[in-house]
Amino acid sequence: MVRFDNVGMRYGSGPEVLRDISFELDPGSFHFLTGASGAGKSTLLRLLYLAQRPTRGLITLFDKDLATLPRDEFPALRRRIGVVFQDFRLIQHLSALDNVALPLKVAGARDDQIREHVRELLGWVGLAEHVDAKPATLSGGQQQRVAIARAVIGRPALLLADEPTGNVDERIAIRLLYLFEELNKMGTTIVVATHNERLISRFDHPALHLDRGELVVRQPARTAAS
Amino acid sequence: MQVAAVAGGTGNLEARVAAALDLLRRTPGIRRADPISAAAATALLEPWLGSAAALADLPMPRLIDISFDTHQVDTAALGRQLASAVPGASFDDHRRWIEGLAAIARWVIMVAIGIVLLVGGVAALSVIFAVRSGLAVHREVIEVLHLIGARDDYIANNFARHTLWTGLRGGAIGSVLALASLIALAWLGRDMAPGMLPGLKLEALDWVLLALLTPLAAILAALTARSTVLSALARSRSRWSATSRWSGAASSTRRSSTRSTPAWRPAWRRAAPRSTHSCSRPTRPTAQPTGASRDPACCARRWPDSSLSRATP
Structure with missing residues (x-):
């Protein structure tokens, strides 16, 4: 599914923010991505959702080597990746329905199909009564659910969430992770970046821990104990 | 003689x-x-x-x-x-002064054509600058669109569609004002030297050409907008490539062959049945059933039973 081989990343002529990162994610796996602020979590995610390319090393995504992949094949690859951005990145002048529908429109779906499926999904995330609401009129938690719905509407093979629990209270954060687990059971590979160690300890999933640009894989506490 | x-x-x-x-x-x-x-x-x-x-x-x-x-x-x-x-x-x-008049008429026609070309060029430049401003204003939206898999031509077509409708609306308003001006000129000139100046009379072909002017101008503006967006995105792709960014890189006007397996297909309908395993042990998807029912009750079963709003730890 995802393979990093000695990947390094630096911005401009600055220091390397990621150094010799090597790991592999199996299809259907669930990983946390942890690390202190500035450890490189967001950069790693940006590499994963093809917003950035590494300064060195090889990335293989869906069995395709990104270094040699023609640029015009990137959009098709991106459609297989759902991203929940830390700041949601909802389009403010569009309604919740239109925001969630964007990936389908981009993929060329018909309007009647889009409306049916998007309404269904918005109902599923508890926003059935807010389909026509603009993001600015929604609460942070509701905006987050719109962002999640947009990320999963195309049933991505890989779902990346950058600090999805950063703007919500503990109760909502746990609900959110249960939701990701449900999606994971449906076959989606999931990577959730967070620095909330207490939250991570409640779930039995391995963590990719970044420490000053270097990666360590941590097994969940319960698995390690057994 | x-x-x-x-x-x-x-x-x-x-x-x-x-x-x-x-x-x-x-x-x-x-x-x-x-x-x-x-x-x-x-x-x-x-x-x-x-x-x-x-x-x-x-x-x-x-x-x-x-x-x-x-x-x-x-x-x-x-x-x-x-x-x-x-x-x-x-x-x-009579040829001496007729030829003089004809030369003047030819110059008037040339000047008129020049003015039309000038106005068209200025309109195209206006569209180019407006579209570039639009690209700058909507930079973040465009980045999000790229990240969810939009191609450059999807973005360009949206700009072109918006420009087309704006052009049609503006052209309709301009046409009404031009028609009013023509009627006013004809009314003002009705008593001026009849017999010396030709009357202001439009033939059927003239009306057809005038009616086509607005949609043609709007289409020209839309094509200009599309071309501007495509070239601007291509330029930004080069810049991003130089700075190791991929956001605008994966763009092409060519449709990918992956369109034959549309990602918009309500994939959760094709999803594997919910696993009965523990949450902590993810399962890989099995073969996805096709031809799923559109019955809402069936759809509800396709999604996990616990939605975000209902899920409890």
Whole structure:
């Protein structure tokens, strides 16, 4: 599914923010991505959702080597990746329905199909009564659910969430992770970046821990104990 | 040509006219030579000199209307020949001032075409700058679109569609104002020198061309917008490539073959049945069933039973 081989990343002529990162994610796996602020979590995610390319090393995504992949094949690859951005990145002048529908429109779906499926999904995330609401009129938690719905509407093979629990209270954060687990059971590979160690300890999933640009894989506490 | 009645003339006027006609009709290249009757000549002068009764006392020349082949007739020689053969006769070649007027008309047409091209160029430049501003304003939206898999042509087509509708709306307003201006000009000029200036009258083809002007301009603006967006995104792709960014890189106007397996397909309908395993042990998806029912109850079963709003730890 995802393979990093000695990947390094630096911005401009600055220091390397990621150094010799090597790991592999199996299809259907669930990983946390942890690390202190500035450890490189967001950069790693940006590499994963093809917003950035590494300064060195090889990335293989869906069995395709990104270094040699023609640029015009990137959009098709991106459609297989759902991203929940830390700041949601909802389009403010569009309604919740239109925001969630964007990936389908981009993929060329018909309007009647889009409306049916998007309404269904918005109902599923508890926003059935807010389909026509603009993001600015929604609460942070509701905006987050719109962002999640947009990320999963195309049933991505890989779902990346950058600090999805950063703007919500503990109760909502746990609900959110249960939701990701449900999606994971449906076959989606999931990577959730967070620095909330207490939250991570409640779930039995391995963590990719970044420490000053270097990666360590941590097994969940319960698995390690057994 | 004209044959003067008195000045320099001798003998009977009708006889001199007949002599002139005889000479003209024998000249090679003269296709037609018809005398204009005194009544018709008087009618021609009436607008400037008054009624026919007043003109009756004036020594009116006789006019002969001639058509000839310009390549075969030397008008200067013909004029000299007429003057010597028919006393009082003079040859007036209208081509000199008609050619002058035609040259002026041609220049007016050229200037008009130049103005149309200038206006079109300015309109295209306006569209280019407006679209570039739009790209700058919507930079974050465009980045999000790229990250969810939009191609450059999807973004460009959206800009083009918006520009097309804006152009049609603006063109419709402009057409109404132009029509009002034409009607006002026609109304203001209704009493101005009738007979000297051609009337302002549009034929059916003119109306069709005017009606097509707005959609054609809107289409031109839309194509300009599309081309501007595509070239701007291509340029930013080069810049991003140089700075190791991929956001705008994966763009092409070419459709990918992956369109045959549309990602928009309600994939959760095709999802594997919910696993009965523990949450902590993710399972890989099994073969995805096809032809799922659109029954809402069925759809609800496709999604996990616990939604975000209902899920409890």
